[in-house]
Amino acid sequence: MAQPTAGHSVAAARPALATRWHRTTAGRTLLSHGILHLVLIAAGITFAIPILWVLSTSLKRADQVFTHPIQWIPNPVHLSNYVDIFQVLKIGQQSAIPLFFQNSMVISVTGTLGTVLSSALVGFSLSRLRWRARDFVFAVALATMMLPGIVTLVPRFLLFRDIGWLDTYLPLIVPDWLGGGGFFIFLMRQFLRSLPYELDEAARIDGAGSFRIFWQVLMPLSQPVIATVAIFAFLGNYMDFMGPLIYLSSSEKFTLALGLRWFAPSAAGGAFGYPNEWGWVMAVTALMVAPVIVVFFVAQRQFVRGIQLTGLAGR
Amino acid sequence: MSQTNLVARRLPFWTGRSSRQVRAEIEGFLYASPFILGVLAFWVIPLGYSIALVFMDWNLLAPPKFVGLGNVVKMIGDKYVGLSLYNTAFYTFISVPLHLMLALALALALNQPLRGVSAYRTIFYLPAVTPAVASSIIWLQILHSEFGLLNQTLAMLGIEGPRWLWEPDLAKPVFIVMTFWTIGPQMVIFLAGLQAVPGELHEAAAIDGASTWQRFRSVTLPMLSPVIFFNLVIGIIGSFQIFTAAFLMTAGGPDNATLFKVLYIYRNAFQYFSMGYAAALAWLLFWIILAFTFLQFKLGRQWVYYETELKEG
Incomplete structure (x- = not known):
């Protein structure tokens, strides 16, 4: 899992922090990776929402499906749909x-x-x-x-x-x-x-x-x-x-x-x-x-x- | 296909050959025979059958009737032919470039030495392995004008959402946005292509003082162009044949806004049982797709870069 390069860039950025860290090569890598992660996480959530929504709705009873605000984690969780079908x-x-x-x-x-x-x-x-x-x-x-x-x-x-x-x-x-x-x-x-x-x-x-x-x-x-x-x-x-x-x-x-x-x-x-x-x-x-x-x-x-x-x- | 081949073909293939060579010929043919049989059974014979059908009027109940060019004449007078072609072209020419751009952007991001790349890759790929029936159900619920997730969320922000798929002007754009969800395969192919770009090229360009953008323009894009071309050709062929989502979600509506060509062919064949007319419509789409594929190969010569070392591979 651990990508050696990412860990490396964090370590390399540290001494540079005292000066203007984002101007150094390592600092720039850290910054750009941070931005990339933010973008990818946002995109990832968008891609995952439909599947999560299926899972969430499948665990709800009828009266929980239309609530304001939307219940993402059903409370309580109902498994009855999986039995009923x-x-x-x-x-x-x-x-x-x-x-x-x-x-x-x-x-x-x-x-x-x-x-x-x-x-x-x-x-x-x-x-x-x-x-x-x-x-x-x-x-x-x-x-x-x-x-x-x-x-x-x-x-x-x-x-x-x-x-x-x-x-x-x-x-x-x-x-x-x-x-x-x-x-x-x-x-x-x-x-x-x-x-x-x-x-x-x-x-x-x-x-x-x-x-x-x-x-x-x-x-x-x-x-x-x-x-x-x-x-x-x-x-x-x-x-x-x-x-x-x-x-x-x-x-x-x-x-x-x-x-x-x-x-x-x-x-x-x-x-x-x-x-x-x-x-x-x-x-x-x-x-x-x-x-x-x-x-x-x-x-x-x-x-x-x-x-x-x-x-x-x-x- | 070469000159020598053409000359040699006039002679029986065993002329001047040892029995070992003859055996090799037979062996090669035998190992390939499943495919050769398949092509005959599922392409050659159906294509021939289909050509005959174009000149027939056949509802499966009465025997087929020869109508000459009747189906072609009918096609010219049928307003749904033009409409379904327009819908299909609208969807294809907007969605394919957009999808490829997003897939490339994601692949570029995942090609960086980031933590958790495989987790991101899984999340972006999963929707593409969601069965079309399942994703149709999911999107119908999300886009439902009253109870859908999207409009409920918009309502919380005080916005009254439109009726999305039930709105003639919005239905096609919604399809285009919806299918962004399944760009995983293109992304994985781009990613594999990016990983095949030799690192030395980037290093050399960097030493020469090229900026990130210049390296992308002058190194990554040319090296990736064969993969972009592959995705583009396959993407356009696939998009022209969009069916399941429109069949399940909108049934071609509202007001025929999502009446795509294949849906119209399906209707003629399996709902109106006009086998001849459906075959004629399919041939029309066939030639249109083939023309675009051919055009792309023509244009591709100008922008697709083939490295000679790779060509022999």
């Missing part, structure tokens, strides 16, 4: 939220697995194997990143309809197992290119085939980019709204993102006409955001490192 929303006999959560997890985990495996295989081929159409295939992968996907929305829906995949998870999962999209292939390829090619040569001399090089030599070294791809893919699946909206129709198959819509009526009114339910809405929202925050906290170091190492930064 499991009873309020039902599909048949089943409580809807655990069901939606389970559906979301099935799709997200299967999809993430497919994205990591297939993008790694393709990235391996586009970086480590020498074949003729390689550069062309890579150009196509880049093109799919740049082409607006909206143009395939209607025909994809119709194609999935033709093969009877509507109202199944296949339209949401199968694309992930087929490369997962240009962006992930791009990340994998860029990262794999940064690993020394001598590794492959040495392994080949030892008699290893391509798959062993891929699986036993390169993949263990690719942890940061695997983490980056896995997080992006997981979040993409978990947060996806348009996909489930178009492809899923029976409510027992809904994902959390789609099911949450029952609580998210448009500006026209809906649940917002009944402000006493705000606590419920916020409790569901908090439950949906919680796993994402956990994933991000656990893996953020790997995730950020992965972005840096793909060379996305240097291009």
Whole structure:
């Protein structure tokens, strides 16, 4: 946590304090860092307020939601919203939220697995194997990143309809197992290119085939980019709204993102006409955001490192 | 793509090659086959399908009917086409530059040797991993004209807040400000780019007496320009396709102020079931986005600086 440079500048500023400390280099650093911290804290609070507001409201009873002044820390704290929401929303006999959560997890985990495996295989081929159409295939992968996907929305829906995949998870999962999209292939390829090619040569001399090089030599070294791809893919699946909206129709198959819509009526009114339910809405929202925050906290170091190492930064 | 390649392509690929080379070709192709299959299934075939749809009138119930350029003619006479394009362009061309500037400013701040940088980074990034449905709900509550956090706070200061999302003139600007909340990914990419700027360049410039601003203008910005370009291109492509927030929060209202292009395409396809017309609308947006991407690559040549050492990487 402790950044050596920051501590250093404080110590260096001390002897200068007797004179005009803010004119010295160290003093100037101290001053500018102080201002930066103030700006960043102000920005940080602005960014955090919506999430804090969700948490706060989710712990309030109806009569605490609209008070003057606003209660940021509910007094007393009520956990009842988190109990109620499991009873309020039902599909048949089943409580809807655990069901939606389970559906979301099935799709997200299967999809993430497919994205990591297939993008790694393709990235391996586009970086480590020498074949003729390689550069062309890579150009196509880049093109799919740049082409607006909206143009395939209607025909994809119709194609999935033709093969009877509507109202199944296949339209949401199968694309992930087929490369997962240009962006992930791009990340994998860029990262794999940064690993020394001598590794492959040495392994080949030892008699290893391509798959062993891929699986036993390169993949263990690719942890940061695997983490980056896995997080992006997981979040993409978990947060996806348009996909489930178009492809899923029976409510027992809904994902959390789609099911949450029952609580998210448009500006026209809906649940917002009944402000006493705000606590419920916020409790569901908090439950949906919680796993994402956990994933991000656990893996953020790997995730950020992965972005840096793909060379996305240097291009 | 080179000359030699073109000549070689006329011959069967195994001509004059050892069996090992042939195996390498097959292997490369096999490892890439998931993507090749994916492109065929989710791009090539749908694109072909979509071209055919443009000339059809199809409501999914009756069999598709050939209408020639009927959908294009319909598009010309449809006032919502222009309106939704205007809304989308308004949102994109104001929000993308502003978002990139703020993301860059935050990245510059976090690139300083400060205490707690990772904590700040987490706070700025978290909103971007909030599912769009969840953030739509959150913002609807914050912006609610009567009971929302914003107007309650303004009321305490004695100000009567406007109706924000329910005000035709304010809805788009509110969307632009609201989406400031999710600039985390751009910020992280900028930050990674800043950390790739070699320290020696800054030191050399400092020795030559360059001020902080001069170093930013002449060292940081040129070195960062490829990353700015990447964020700009991807940002514009993404913004042109804004959907979920408008679908959930305003449903295109008030008075169609947030009727963005993709929302209009969605409506035509899945609410009015005009598959052919929706495909035609999607193609229009496709070409517009492609034109802007192309234009940016053209303009990019003048301001994006590629260091030769990095290019080969």
